[in-house]
Amino acid sequence: MTPSDPSAHGGTSVTAAPAQKDDSQRQQKTMLAEHYHRLSQAESTGEKCVYTFVPGNLTELVRSFDLLPVLPEINALQSAMRGSSKDYISLAEKLGHSEDVCTYVKADVGMLRKGNVGPTGERLPDPDLLLLSYTGCFTFLKWFEILKEEYDCPVVMLHTPYQGDGVITDSMRKYVVDQIKQKVIPALEKVSGKAYDEERLREMLARSAKAEDDLVAVLESAKQTPSPIDSYFGGVYYIGPMFTAFRGTEAAVGYYQALRAEVEARAAAGQGPITPEGPMGEEKFRIVVEGPPNWTHFRQFWRMFSEEGAVVVASTYTKVGGVYDFGFRHDPDHPLETLADYCMGCYTNLNLPTRVDMISKYIEDYSADGLLINSVKSCNSFSAGQLMILREVEARTGRPGGFIESDLVDPRYFSEANIKNRLESYFQMIEQKRSGGAA
Amino acid sequence: MTTSTATFDATSATLPELMQWTSGVSRDYKLGTVTEWKQRTGGLAMGYLPVYVPRELLHAMGVLPVAILGGGDDLEIIRGDAYYQSYICHFPRSVIELGLDGSLDALDGMLFPATCDVIRNLSGMWKLKFKDKLSRYLDVPQTFEEDLGGTFWRGELEQLADELVARGAKPLEPAALAESIKLYNNERRLVRELYALRRSQPWTVPTAEMYVVLRACLVLPVEQSTELLVAYRRLIEADDTRRPMDQARVVLAGSFCEQPPLGMLKTLERSGCYIVDDDLLNIFRWIRGDIEPGDDPLGGLVSAFLNDAIESPVRWIDRGIKGAEMVQRVEESGAEGVLFCAPSFCDPALLDQPMAVTAIEKAGIPWTAFKYSENTGQFQVIREQAGTFADSIKLWSDA
Numbered sequence: 001m002t003p004s005d006p007s008a009h010g011g012t013s014v015t016a017a018p019a020q021k022d023d024s025q026r027q028q029k030t031m032l033a034e035h036y037h038r039l040s041q042a043e044s045t046g047e048k049c050v051y052t053f054v055p056g057n058l059t060e061l062v063r064s065f066d067l068l069p070v071l072p073e074i075n076a077l078q079s080a081m082r083g084s085s086k087d088y089i090s091l092a093e094k095l096g097h098s099e100d101v102c103t104y105v106k107a108d109v110g111m112l113r114k115g116n117v118g119p120t121g122e123r124l125p126d127p128d129l130l131l132l133s134y135t136g137c138f139t140f141l142k143w144f145e146i147l148k149e150e151y152d153c154p155v156v157m158l159h160t161p162y163q164g165d166g167v168i169t170d171s172m173r174k175y176v177v178d179q180i181k182q183k184v185i186p187a188l189e190k191v192s193g194k195a196y197d198e199e200r201l202r203e204m205l206a207r208s209a210k211a212e213d214d215l216v217a218v219l220e221s222a223k224q225t226p227s228p229i230d231s232y233f234g235g236v237y238y239i240g241p242m243f244t245a246f247r248g249t250e251a252a253v254g255y256y257q258a259l260r261a262e263v264e265a266r267a268a269a270g271q272g273p274i275t276p277e278g279p280m281g282e283e284k285f286r287i288v289v290e291g292p293p294n295w296t297h298f299r300q301f302w303r304m305f306s307e308e309g310a311v312v313v314a315s316t317y318t319k320v321g322g323v324y325d326f327g328f329r330h331d332p333d334h335p336l337e338t339l340a341d342y343c344m345g346c347y348t349n350l351n352l353p354t355r356v357d358m359i360s361k362y363i364e365d366y367s368a369d370g371l372l373i374n375s376v377k378s379c380n381s382f383s384a385g386q387l388m389i390l391r392e393v394e395a396r397t398g399r400p401g402g403f404i405e406s407d408l409v410d411p412r413y414f415s416e417a418n419i420k421n422r423l424e425s426y427f428q429m430i431e432q433k434r435s436g437g438a439a
Numbered sequence: 440m441t442t443s444t445a446t447f448d449a450t451s452a453t454l455p456e457l458m459q460w461t462s463g464v465s466r467d468y469k470l471g472t473v474t475e476w477k478q479r480t481g482g483l484a485m486g487y488l489p490v491y492v493p494r495e496l497l498h499a500m501g502v503l504p505v506a507i508l509g510g511g512d513d514l515e516i517i518r519g520d521a522y523y524q525s526y527i528c529h530f531p532r533s534v535i536e537l538g539l540d541g542s543l544d545a546l547d548g549m550l551f552p553a554t555c556d557v558i559r560n561l562s563g564m565w566k567l568k569f570k571d572k573l574s575r576y577l578d579v580p581q582t583f584e585e586d587l588g589g590t591f592w593r594g595e596l597e598q599l600a601d602e603l604v605a606r607g608a609k610p611l612e613p614a615a616l617a618e619s620i621k622l623y624n625n626e627r628r629l630v631r632e633l634y635a636l637r638r639s640q641p642w643t644v645p646t647a648e649m650y651v652v653l654r655a656c657l658v659l660p661v662e663q664s665t666e667l668l669v670a671y672r673r674l675i676e677a678d679d680t681r682r683p684m685d686q687a688r689v690v691l692a693g694s695f696c697e698q699p700p701l702g703m704l705k706t707l708e709r710s711g712c713y714i715v716d717d718d719l720l721n722i723f724r725w726i727r728g729d730i731e732p733g734d735d736p737l738g739g740l741v742s743a744f745l746n747d748a749i750e751s752p753v754r755w756i757d758r759g760i761k762g763a764e765m766v767q768r769v770e771e772s773g774a775e776g777v778l779f780c781a782p783s784f785c786d787p788a789l790l791d792q793p794m795a796v797t798a799i800e801k802a803g804i805p806w807t808a809f810k811y812s813e814n815t816g817q818f819q820v821i822r823e824q825a826g827t828f829a830d831s832i833k834l835w836s837d838a
Contacts, residue, residue, distance in 0.1 A: 095793065096792070096793040096796055097789075097790075097793055098781075098789040098790075098792065098810075100526070100783060100784045100785075100786075100789050100810075101786055101789050101790050102786070102790075105790065132755075134581060134755075137556065138553075138554075138555045138556045138559070138753075138786060138787070139556070139786055139790065141581065141755050142752075142786065142787065142790035142791060143790075145755070145756065145761055145790075145791075145794060146790070146793070146794065148761070149761055149794060149797070155757070157581055157582060157755050157757060159580060159581040159582050159588070159591075159755075161578045161591070162553070162559060162576060162578050164551075164559075164562055164563075164575070164576025164578060165576070169598075171590075171591065171594040171598075172591075174590075175587065175590070175591040175594075178586070178587055178590075179582060179587055182584075182586075182587060183582070183587070351562065351563040351566065351576070352560055352563025352564055352566070352567060353563055353566050353567055354563075355563075356567065375524055377524075377526045380527060380555065380556040380557050380560070380786060381556040381559075381560075383524060383526075383527065384523070384527055384531070384556055384557040384559075384560040384561070385522075385560040385561070385563060385564050386524075387521065387522050387523065387524070388522055388564050388567065388568075392567060405524065
């Protein structure tokens with residue numbers, strides 16, 4: 001979710017000029033580098049770490065015990081951006097993992113078998129606890145079964161009910177809260193040797209809410225024309241600290257204040273987003289994107305949009321770690337209940353009708369020209385049903401839809417020419433619609 | 440071929456007659472027997488997808504549970520492919536095809552148990568596409584403590600019952616549920632006994648034949664399915680033409696959701712394998728033993744799910760060692776090897792497989808693996824692979 005080094009994105013395929021960076025990106029890079037370094041030193045410093053996932057993670061709770069989160073999806077995507085996921089996936093497939101399944105899992109397995117060296121080149125510590133925050137993705141369950149075989153450490157399953165009917169019921173909330181009380185907190189207490197400190201958790205949740213306000217202001221700045229941000233390619237940077245290891249920290253509060261100020265300054269000046277190639281030119285197309293990005297060719301992928309003058313004004317991927325722009329904030333007055341609601345409210349835990357409503361609203365609220373779906377082979381949680389989402393959103397909004405296919409971290413599934421061709425056709429279709437021609 | 444229940448009497452049918460009728464029922468994607476049942480009883484019929492739903496609860500409310508197991512190799516997919524990318528398994532595209540072509544019109548709704556992300560998202564697609572039908576995602580618990588997963592699961596079942604009542608089903612009464620549990624206990628016991636007979640005399644119970652009977656059972660009322668199972672058992676035991684052959688005994692693993700085409704099961708048997716255990720139609724064996732209705736039959740149903748369910752790849756396994764149950768199944772069935780036979784792009788099966796392989800390799804059990812789709816039409820490669828595997832077992836095994 002959070003590319004730590006913008007100059008690296010672009011993976012393996014081209015030699016590119018150094019990427020342009022916002023100050024916030026530099027700040028984020030430093031935060032992540034420090035976190036990974038701290039992890040690499042954990043065995044000598046005695047700090048304990050918890051492996052968990054991005055959607056529905058309990059970062060504030062974990063950090064309230066002074067434990068450090070490690071997020072395997074982030075390691076996988078970081079590996080992809082540095083060009084090492086191909087070898088990791090290849091190794092996992094040699095070990096018997098099917099070519100059909102999630103490449104995040106295979107990249108993680110391969111990385112583990114090659115010494116668990118993290119994205120900054122330093123070895124990641126073994127987990128002291130595997131905390132399976134089972135939100136919105138069935139594969140998480142299998143992934144942690146695989147890791148459970150690899151490590152001699154306790155495992156806790158936090159079963160997050162799916163919003164099958166589009167609502168969070170009291171019984172769903174109670175189920176999650178009871179699991180946190182009866183399973184998660186005791187496990188964290190045991191690993192950390194510290195007692196649960198609710199006051200400390202409340203303080204962290206208050207900081208989360210503060211940062212979340214700023215993140216929403218940043219995301220909603222894209223309602224302006226021209227948009228000062230790209231809410232997909234740029235958005236994955238913006239969500240980085242929020243979705244990963246920093247929610248609830250002063251560092252995250254500071255980052256989001258700085259980010260908001262930076263974006264508001266750009267908006268006030270009527271400027272568009274900063275892309276890796278430099279400031280964005282004229283904004284010609286305003287697009288909503290559904291689905292995760294491709295990480296192996298991130299920079300090329302972004303360039304295919306920016307060269308066409310296409311800005312992503314809203315994206316669903318930037319909601320996998322929380323749908324804050326629809327009102328959710330961590331609530332320090334109800335610490336465990338708010339964690340439960342957070343777990344259940346992440347994008348991939350929403351049913352398809354809710355997703356369609358949300359995307360249609362984005363199209364209207366952000367004055368978008370249409371919906372583009374990047375369907376990734378690895379992620380059925382996103383991909384299954386996307387073709388229906390496309391049709392439903394088109395029917396409701398009257399704006400044209402486009403569809404491209406790639407993968408998360410397997411470079412074999414990124415066909416640059418094919419994607420570029422489809423994108424160009426899609427943008428032409430939008431232009432034709434604008435000029436009143438038949439789509 | 441008629442599939443009418445009115446003109447078929449399992450108690451007097453010959454084996455060819457029984458097989459002809461069950462074959463017709465199991466391939467009747469228009470659900471003729473369900474329509475007939477609804478006309479006769481006026482009750483609701485609920486479709487459900489693999490792997491597990493509590494059929495007892497539906498039955499107790501006068502609702503007919505109907506397994507929807509895809510279109511196999513009979514159904515031409517015309518519209519279903521427009522809903523799914525090439526890298527998603529075949530099963531949901533045939534299910535949606537059946538929905539769109541009207542085959543499932545007899546159903547008053549569909550249950551989508553928590554099996555994988557594809558089935559989960561299909562539940563939402565159903566809501567969008569079939570707005571007048573009940574579409575219910577059944578979130579089976581992944582924690583197994585009575586006061587956590589148990590409480591949650593009970594709540595899910597009570598909510599399901601409320602939704603069925605709102606559609607015209609009878610209210611859920613403990614006495615009726617206790618009776619239904621007994622009926623399904625009996626059905627599951629008959630299936631367990633068939634599996635036991637197949638383990639001891641696999642030539643008496645060819646898998647491809649038993650599968651057709653079991654598949655028919657899953658669209659029939661339990662009262663009728665048990666009659667069918669009793670009749671089938673009587674007929675095959677009386678058939679003295681069935682003789683043992685020199686075949687390798689194998690466990691067929693991984694086919695718990697999208698079902699293999701019948702031709703593939705026949706191919707495996709013809710290639711020299713006796714299938715002595717499998718994951719097919721797991722709903723019959725999801726709960727291992729009898730469910731104890733006791734004073735609180737709903738509690739009994741919940742407790743069985745928590746404490747007596749198989750270690751399916753779609754469940755979180757928090758106790759014991761992953762893959763140990765596969766080793767145990769091999770030992771208990773007297774199998775000499777494992778055929779991992781998963782549908783293409785099936786996340787639960789394919790992500791589970793390396794762990795199961797590790798466990799059986801540690802136990803020195805031979806295995807091989809291949810994939811299929813429900814509409815796979817060419818079996819030559821599978822036949823050669825399974826045949827070579829069977830030959831290698833017979834030539835090189837210690838037994």
